[in-house]
Amino acid sequence: MTALLDDFLSGERGRVMHAVWETIRSRDPETLDPLVAALPRLRHAAAHLDLGGAIYSNNGHLEHAFAKLEQYRAGKCWCAAYPGILTTDPRKEEAADHIRVISTSEPGWSMTYLCECTVCGRQFDIEQGDHHFTWWNWVPRGLKRRRGEV
Ligand SMILES: [Zn+2]
Numbered sequence: 001m002t003a004l005l006d007d008f009l010s011g012e013r014g015r016v017m018h019a020v021w022e023t024i025r026s027r028d029p030e031t032l033d034p035l036v037a038a039l040p041r042l043r044h045a046a047a048h049l050d051l052g053g054a055i056y057s058n059n060g061h062l063e064h065a066f067a068k069l070e071q072y073r074a075g076k077c078w079c080a081a082y083p084g085i086l087t088t089d090p091r092k093e094e095a096a097d098h099i100r101v102i103s104t105s106e107p108g109w110s111m112t113y114l115c116e117c118t119v120c121g122r123q124f125d126i127e128q129g130d131h132h133f134t135w136w137n138w139v140p141r142g143l144k145r146r147r148g149e150v
Contacts, residue, residue: 005034009045016051017058022067024085033100036073039066055132060087079117079140082088082124086135090115090126098122109134 007019017048024034036043043066051058068081078098080086093099099115102123113126113136123141128134 004031004036005042007040008035008038011045011049013049013051013058016046016049016062020058020062020065024068024081032072036069039069039073042066048134056086061087077117077120077122079120079122079124082138083140086137088136088138089134090128090136090138096098 004022007015010016014043022031045067046062049062050061051062053059053061060063064081064085067084071080083107090099094101094115097118100112101118102116104114104146105112109128109130111128113124114130115126116122116128117124125139127137127139129137
């Protein structure tokens with residue numbers, strides 16, 4: 001499977017972003033292994049790309065895809081990729097059987113979730129908010145929180 005590799009190296013914004021989202025979404029070694037092997041080339045090819053992005057920087061998402069590949073290479077659980085990006089919907093992750101939602105606050109635009117990774121059991125506090133579109137901030141339990149809550 002080299003299609004994503006070609007997309008990453010294409011230098012074309014649309015193809016690179018396609019590869020970025022597929023990488024962030026994927027849990028398939030056949031997809032990820034060739035990308036891990038090519039990481040230095042991918043970084044080199046990406047060094048001067050301006051990927052744009054209306055609300056959030058697409059270059060930030062590209063960095064997140066690279067970080068996910070590094071976490072995968074290091075043998076970390078898939079859930080290591082949840083923090084640091086605001087686009088992961090816990091309801092979709094639950095539907096994919098990646099996490100279990102243990103509890104939530106009163107449902108609404110602004111709400112919180114307590115979730116557990118179905119692979120390693122790690123728990124996450126998730127803050128949901130709305131800024132042009134819905135975002136989710138995943139904070140693993142046992143680590144210092146970012147937003148000053150208890
Ligand atoms: Zn996990």
